[in-house]
Amino acid sequence: QSALTQPASVSGSPGQSITISCTGTSSDVGAYNYVSWYQHHPGKAPKLMIYEVSTRPSGVSHRFSGSKSGNTASLTVSGLQAEDEADYYCSSFTSSSPLYVFGTGTKVTVL
Amino acid sequence: QVQLVESGGGVVQPGRSLRLSCAASGFIFSNYAIHWVRQAPGKGLDWVAVISFDGSNTYYGDSVKGRFTISRDNSKNTLYVQMNSLRAEDTAVYYCARSLDTAALDIWGQGTMVTVSS
Numbered sequence: 001q002s003a004l005t006q007p008a009s010v011s012g013s014p015g016q017s018i019t020i021s022c023t024g025t026s027s028d029v030g031a032y033n034y035v036s037w038y039q040h041h042p043g044k045a046p047k048l049m050i051y052e053v054s055t056r057p058s059g060v061s062h063r064f065s066g067s068k069s070g071n072t073a074s075l076t077v078s079g080l081q082a083e084d085e086a087d088y089y090c091s092s093f094t095s096s097s098p099l100y101v102f103g104t105g106t107k108v109t110v111l
Numbered sequence: 112q113v114q115l116v117e118s119g120g121g122v123v124q125p126g127r128s129l130r131l132s133c134a135a136s137g138f139i140f141s142n143y144a145i146h147w148v149r150q151a152p153g154k155g156l157d158w159v160a161v162i163s164f165d166g167s168n169t170y171y172g173d174s175v176k177g178r179f180t181i182s183r184d185n186s187k188n189t190l191y192v193q194m195n196s197l198r199a200e201d202t203a204v205y206y207c208a209r210s211l212d213t214a215a216l217d218i219w220g221q222g223t224m225v226t227v228s229s
Contacts, residue, residue, distance in 0.1 A: 003155070033213075034213045034214050034215075036213075036214070036215040036216070038156070038216070040156070044221075045206065045219035045220060045221050045222065046148075046156065046206070046208075046216075046219050047219070048215055048216060048217045051211065051213060051215030051217075052213050052215070057217060087155075089155060089156050091156075091158075091214075091216075093213070093214045097170075097173065098158060098170070098171070098172045098173055099161065099170040100146070100158045100161065100170075100214055101158060102148075102155060102156040102157065102158055103155070104155055105155035105156065
């Protein structure tokens with residue numbers, strides 16, 4: 001089971017929208033609606049931003065949204081702000097070993 | 112408040128062992144599965160292991176299977192991972208994280224650094 005595939009980097013200007021893709025297989029992303037997204041600022045604990053493909057935890061900005069089509073999930077950040085600059089990881093439950101897998105990670109830069 | 116605090120990291124020689132702990136507070140520890148996740152320097156997040164709420168089920172990532180053992184003591188609100196036969200590639204920050212039913216990790220600790228080096 002390989003890591004889920006994400007673009008290495010995505011950038012946008014303040015106020016713009018960006019989308020990060022997360023491509024897996026029919027054994028993980030495509031099999032379950034158990035895709036999550038995490039924001040990770042270096043030196044800090046990762047933060048859950050989206051779970052079950054599109055659900056925002058309490059306290060997470062409505063500017064973050066998630067979706068899925070087939071074996072690919074996506075995270076969209078609208079109204080980009082400087083504080084959104086971080087690394088983002090997707091994850092999924094899998095039907096094989098290992099039980100859980102992360103994406104390769106995407107560095108988001110706010111220009 | 113709800114929190115997880117890791118401890119036990121340090122520098123260890125290749126082939127040796129180390130045990131990490133994760134102390135939970137602010138929630139009913141015995142109701143939740145807990146994961147270990149690591150991040151090697153300059154690398155992405157890597158899933159290590161998970162243990163069910165009662166400790167009856169454990170699962171491991173391929174790179175640690177057979178070398179690491181996850182366990183918990185619900186009477187002490189503490190999670191552990193026993194790491195044996197450590198390798199240089201195990202060098203990482205190790206996080207514990209609380210799991211929702213859908214395997215989303217909603218609470219994370221700050222991490223503890225493990226360095227495997229001679």
